[in-house]
Amino acid sequence: MSDSTATANGTLAEAHHEHPPYQRHHFETVSQQFDATNFAMWLFLLTEVMFFGGLFTAYLIMRNWYYPAFVEGSHQLSIFWGTANTTVLILSSFTMAMGVWSAQMKRKGMLLFFLGLTFVLGLVFLGIKSIEWHEKWEKSHVPGLRYSGQSFLNPASDPEVYAEYHDKPLAPDMASKTEQYFFLYFAMTGMHALHMVIGIGILGFMIIRAKAGAYTSGHYTFVENFGLYWHFVDIIWIFLFPLLYLISRY
Amino acid sequence: MNEHHGQNDQEHHIVSPFIYLAILLCLLAATGLTVWASYIDLGEWHIARGVTLFWNPVVALAIACTKMILVVLFFMHVKYSPKLTKLTVISGVFIFLGLISMTLADYMSRAWGRW
Numbered sequence: 001m002s003d004s005t006a007t008a009n010g011t012l013a014e015a016h017h018e019h020p021p022y023q024r025h026h027f028e029t030v031s032q033q034f035d036a037t038n039f040a041m042w043l044f045l046l047t048e049v050m051f052f053g054g055l056f057t058a059y060l061i062m063r064n065w066y067y068p069a070f071v072e073g074s075h076q077l078s079i080f081w082g083t084a085n086t087t088v089l090i091l092s093s094f095t096m097a098m099g100v101w102s103a104q105m106k107r108k109g110m111l112l113f114f115l116g117l118t119f120v121l122g123l124v125f126l127g128i129k130s131i132e133w134h135e136k137w138e139k140s141h142v143p144g145l146r147y148s149g150q151s152f153l154n155p156a157s158d159p160e161v162y163a164e165y166h167d168k169p170l171a172p173d174m175a176s177k178t179e180q181y182f183f184l185y186f187a188m189t190g191m192h193a194l195h196m197v198i199g200i201g202i203l204g205f206m207i208i209r210a211k212a213g214a215y216t217s218g219h220y221t222f223v224e225n226f227g228l229y230w231h232f233v234d235i236i237w238i239f240l241f242p243l244l245y246l247i248s249r250y
Numbered sequence: 251m252n253e254h255h256g257q258n259d260q261e262h263h264i265v266s267p268f269i270y271l272a273i274l275l276c277l278l279a280a281t282g283l284t285v286w287a288s289y290i291d292l293g294e295w296h297i298a299r300g301v302t303l304f305w306n307p308v309v310a311l312a313i314a315c316t317k318m319i320l321v322v323l324f325f326m327h328v329k330y331s332p333k334l335t336k337l338t339v340i341s342g343v344f345i346f347l348g349l350i351s352m353t354l355a356d357y358m359s360r361a362w363g364r365w
Contacts, residue, residue: 034262035332042335046342053346057353064357079285086281094274097265097325104264224327231325238317241281242310246288250306 022219034221041225045232052236055191059184059243066177068170072152073181074247075165076141078132082245085128086237092121093234100227103220111216111223115207118230122200129193136182143183149175165249188240195233202226263330273324277317284313 020030027033063070099114139158140148151158152175155167170178206226209215215223292305323329328339 031262035334038331039334039338042338042342046338046345049342049346050349053349057350060350060354061357083281083285087278090274090277090281093277093321093325094270097270097273098267101264101267101270104262228326231321234325235318235321238321239311239314242284242288242307242314246284246306246310248306249288250291 020218030219034224037221037225038228041228045228048232052188052191055184055188056239056243059188062180062184063247066174066180069152069174069177070181071248072155072167072170073178073185074245075161075167075249076136076139076151076158077185077245078135079245079249081128081132082241085125086241088121088125088128089234089237092118092125093231095121096227096230100220100223103215103223106216106218108210108213108216111210112207115203115210119200119203119207122196122203126193126196126200129189133186133189136186141182143179143186147179147182149178152178185244188244192233192236192240195236199226199230199233202229263327265324265327265330269324273320276320280313280317280320284310287313 023030023033027036095114095117099111099118102110102114136142137146139151140146141151149170149172151161152167152170153172154169155162155165161167169175203226206215206223287309288306290306292309294305295303297303322339328335
């Protein structure tokens with residue numbers, strides 16, 4: 001029994017070509033393994049495109065139907081926080097790209113620095129997002145939970161926004177459609193924020209692994225593919241920002 | 251940048267940090283541009299009776315698409331990726347646009363309220 005096992009192992013060992021420990025046996029080369037994993041990540045991102053695509057399509061149709069409600073709903077969002085958050089997210093995409101570069105160059109200290117910076121910028125983004133959401137709660141603009149059309153039936157009752165845009169009162173049926181706008185606002189920014197939370201979690205895991213020396217010994221596939229995910233989430237925000245914040249601001 | 255790699259190292263193009271920095275600056279500039287443009291009334295184009303194109307959302311989406319292309323090509327390394335990756339990305343965009351335009355064509359061409 002033990003003899004036959006030994007023989008079998010011996011044959012295996014002979015057929016076994018030299019390769020680094022991280023190369024799976026069913027791949028010819030590390031490069032092939034990288035390409036296959038990278039391709040799989042892109043396929044996953046395509047499913048994400050379809051997922052967010054449904055939300056964007058709903059947004060387009062609703063916006064065409066209830067344009068005046070979307071305009072006045074959009075005026076409730078803060079350009080300042082929106083622009084700040086866009087900047088934070090773009091910076092985090094840059095630090096992530098630099099993280100991938102550090103892993104490629106096998107610089108552990110720099111990799112930790114850039115992953116840490118991406119982690120912090122991700123948290124800053126969520127912090128700003130929660131300031132904005134909190135304001136919606138205070139102004140009763142959370143559909144289903146706490147909603148009032150007062151700001152749209154009587155815009156002058158909302159002096160801050162009124163001073164800037166002088167919105168006209170909406171008819172009651174159109175004013176009620178602002179709830180559709182805020183529903184899409186919360187659904188889209190909420191789904192985006194969920195992706196950020198997941199991303200920040202994985203970043204934390206990567207930082208712990210990177211401290212132990214992972215990714216900087218020539219095998220950086222995980223960092224590269226996580227980078228794709230992070231940049232994808234950035235792209236979603238690049239579209240959410242003009243679509244939700246910048247409707248008819250003049 | 252692309253010095254010697256060990257035989258078992260991943261042999262992939264390494265994008266220079268200067269390119270990343272340049273893309274970052276472009277993205278930040280485009281963000282400023284899109285906010286600035288949103289405060290200006292860019293007018294509209296009456297293509298036909300009942301069909302009007304508003305320039306503001308068109309410009310906003312054009313800037314967003316430019317930013318997306320920069321992120322995809324450089325941050326996501328598609329410019330330096332195998333043809334399979336490029337084809338995957340393009341087909342994703344194509345199917346997304348196809349689905350959106352078919353859905354919108356349906357919504358816009360229905361005789362709403364007339365049945």
